[in-house]
Each structure stands twice: as structure tokens, then as C-alpha cells.
Amino acid sequence: MTERRKAVLDAVLALLVEKGAAALTMTAVARRASCSKETLYKWFQDRDGLLTATVRWQASQVRAGAYDRHHLDVGALRESLEAFAGGWLRVIASRTSIALNRIAIAQAETLGGIVLANGRFAIGERMKPLLADAREAGLLAFEDAEQAFRTFFGLVGRDVQIRLLLGEPLVLDEAAIAGDARRATDQFLALYGAAKMPAGAG
Structure with a gap:
């Protein structure tokens, strides 16, 4: 690009x-x-x-962070999950993303597929290798990567995106985004962690 x-x-x-x-x-x-x-x-x-x-271009801003798959530990996993969560929250809270998603909803037959394929689905495919590497390292336990990703995606987004799309003036500053990313990561590790991981571990 x-x-x-x-x-x-x-x-x-x-x-x-x-x-x-x-x-x-x-x-x-x-x-x-x-x-x-x-x-x-x-x-x-x-x-x-x-x-x-x-x-x-919008979706490319959501990444799982950089990590060494051969030396993945709890700290690196947590950092990568929080990077993904923070990036996604920043994107969906932007005026451009809100406008793009409203248009995709209004013209779902023509634009909906474009936004799904190159937004939500593409983001999921970028995230799943991290989940697979974490499972191989013994840090996560799950059977289906798609289901695990959807759980994390839901924990991060909650009802934030729909409220933004409906016009609620939510304040998502850096402090709020960091807090939400950390909370979602803690909850995800509590659900899928292969071993007991205290909040904030790493």
C-alpha cells in the first residue's frame, strides 16, 4: 500500500x-x-x-501484536490479545468506521458482503494463528478456533458497536480502551486459559 x-x-x-x-x-x-x-x-x-x-485499509489497523511463536508465554499472549482488543475498539469508535458500517447495513445486499469478508472475517483470520500458537504452547485450551475467536470478539465489543451505530455519544478515550482491552483479555483467559492465570499476569 x-x-x-x-x-x-x-x-x-x-x-x-x-x-x-x-x-x-x-x-x-x-x-x-x-x-x-x-x-x-x-x-x-x-x-x-x-x-x-x-x-x-480500515481493518488492517486491527492486529494481534508482534510475538515470537516459538517463545510464546503468558505475558506475550496477554500483550497480543490486548493489542488486538485495543486496535479493534479504536477502529469501531472512529467516525469513518461508523459511517462505513452504517452504509453497509443500509446497502447490505451490495456492500454487506464486502464489509464482512474484508472486515470481520479478515480480522478473524489474522487472529486465529495467535490462538493456535497459544494452544500449542499449552496456554489456551479450546476445540474450535472460530468459536474461541468469536468469544473473544464478543468480550471485547460487548454492545459498544451497536450503540455507536445508533448514535450514542460514547466516550472511548485511550484510558477507557485500555481498560476494556484488559478486562476482555482477563475474561477470555479465565474461560480458555489452560492453567490458572491471575488477572494482570505477565
């Missing part, structure tokens, strides 16, 4: 926040990003391709 393409995707997000999906045309994006429509079609093929890239 070059800086120039990032600027184009940032322009897409800005248009969605300011004017909604109806204003999202290749012409409008080209004008906002100061590039040609020909360049947009070359990079993204069409409007759906542009939206797909935009969702991927």
Missing part, C-alpha cells in the same frame, strides 16, 4: 463521513484525492473494488 493509495482511501472515508454513500462516485473520489479517474479504475477496477480496498 503506497502513500498515494492510502491518500485515496482516506479520501473515500472522508467522503463517506461527510456526505454518505450517495456521494461516493469515482469522480468525487478523484476530485477529493486530486488524481484522475483513470488512475482509480487502474488501481481498483470499479466502485466496489474501491470500497473493498477501503474496508481492508
Whole structure:
């Protein structure tokens, strides 16, 4: 992802926040990003391709942190889980993410699949290797990685995203995000930890 393409995707997000999906045309994006429509079609093929890239760009900010799979311990696992939780909360609380998800809901037949495939499902696939490595290291105990991920995802998000989408002015500053990430991690380890892990261990 070059800086120039990032600027184009940032322009897409800005248009969605300011004017909604109806204003999202290749012409409008080209004008906002100061590039040609020909360049947009070359990079993204069409409007759906542009939206797909935009969702991927948003979702790429949610990561499980860096860790050494050959030396994974409780501390590294906790740090990685909290990094994922904090990243996801920051993304869903952003004005751009709220606007993008509202549009996907309103146009579920056309955009819903794009957001699911390149948002929620893609994030899950990035997270599952950490869970598998933690199980192999004897830190977690579960039978199905998808079910374990969904549990963690639910513990992190709770009802926050739906409340944001419905317009509640929730305050999610860095202190609140860090606290929520830590709480979700503690709860997840209490459910799936292979050995007793005190809160804040590591």
C-alpha cells in the first residue's frame, strides 16, 4: 500500500463521513484525492473494488501484536490479545468506521458482503494463528478456533458497536480502551486459559 493509495482511501472515508454513500462516485473520489479517474479504475477496477480496498485499509489497523511463536508465554499472549482488543475498539469508535458500517447495513445486499469478508472475517483470520500458537504452547485450551475467536470478539465489543451505530455519544478515550482491552483479555483467559492465570499476569 503506497502513500498515494492510502491518500485515496482516506479520501473515500472522508467522503463517506461527510456526505454518505450517495456521494461516493469515482469522480468525487478523484476530485477529493486530486488524481484522475483513470488512475482509480487502474488501481481498483470499479466502485466496489474501491470500497473493498477501503474496508481492508480500515481493518488492517486491527492486529494481534508482534510475538515470537516459538517463545510464546503468558505475558506475550496477554500483550497480543490486548493489542488486538485495543486496535479493534479504536477502529469501531472512529467516525469513518461508523459511517462505513452504517452504509453497509443500509446497502447490505451490495456492500454487506464486502464489509464482512474484508472486515470481520479478515480480522478473524489474522487472529486465529495467535490462538493456535497459544494452544500449542499449552496456554489456551479450546476445540474450535472460530468459536474461541468469536468469544473473544464478543468480550471485547460487548454492545459498544451497536450503540455507536445508533448514535450514542460514547466516550472511548485511550484510558477507557485500555481498560476494556484488559478486562476482555482477563475474561477470555479465565474461560480458555489452560492453567490458572491471575488477572494482570505477565
